[in-house]
Amino acid sequence: MPPEAAPTRKLTAPQHPLLMHKLSLMRDIRTGVKEFRELAAEVSLLLAYEAMRDLETAPETLSTPLATAEFPMLSGKKLALVAILRAGLIMTESMVRLIPAAKVGHIGLYRDPVSLEPVAYYSKLPQDISERRVFLTDPMLATGGSAVAAIDTLKAAGAQSIKLMTILSVPEGIKRVHDAHPDVEIVTAAIDDGLNDHGYIVPGLGDAGDRIYGTK
Structure with a gap:
């Protein structure tokens, strides 16, 4: 039998003007905490629009004030x-404002300041994670260590369909995630130049x- 084909490495980085504008405001050192937080939430919603583009739908018969017809409704995995x-x-x-029926989980990791490797300290995931499409969120994909560790945790818990959503990424982090988990699609607002000596994204946003x- 011929060997199975390697999974396609997937990366989505939408170049939408509104997304780029909001991200530029996030980068600005003059942007305060309140505005930064609001911008991060708005960018996340725009990324969710892209990340969830392939959600399955099925027709359902509904009545409008004028007629009865079939309309698409979300179906498939929760x-x-x-x-x-x-x-x-x-x-x-x-x-979660877009999809209030989604279950929410948390994975606690911090990066060791010397080795730059992730250290796990917490994990609480939905019990039926194996039956759900998972959207893993972290604003920064830098070295990729935390993302890989989180995906390892999700897969150990039974998750089979995972997308990683980030606001900023760099080639080093993207490669590390895809080398470890080529089946995981990365959806990111932008891909920056690289990392400095302390493992921070440059030009980045801090x-x-x-x-x-x-x-x-």
Whole structure:
């Protein structure tokens, strides 16, 4: 038998003018905590529009004030939104307004300042995660270590359909995720140049968590 084909590595980076404008405002050092938080939520909604473009629908008969006809309604697997703590929270909290029936999970990771590798400290996922399409959120895909560790955790819990949603990514992080999990699609607002010596995205927007929560 011929060997199975390797999974296609998927990457979506929509170049929508509104998305680019809001992201540019997030990058600006003059943007304060309140506005940054609002922009992060708005960018997350625009990314969700792209990430959920392939959700399945099925016709359902409904009556409008004028007629009865078939209209598309969501079908297929139910959804789960999983945030990598803490910065991913802003993304799931905005997205759940679009899909209030989605279940929400959390994976706690922090990056060791010396090794830059992720350290896990918390995981709480829906019990039926294996039956749901999972949208994993983290504003920054830098080294890729935290994303890979979170995807490892999801798959160990039974998740089979996973998309990673990020606001900013770099080639190093994208490659690391795709090398470890080529079946996972990455949906990102922008792909920046790379990382500095401290593992931060350049030109980037600073530390997303600190700017969202005003902790620095």
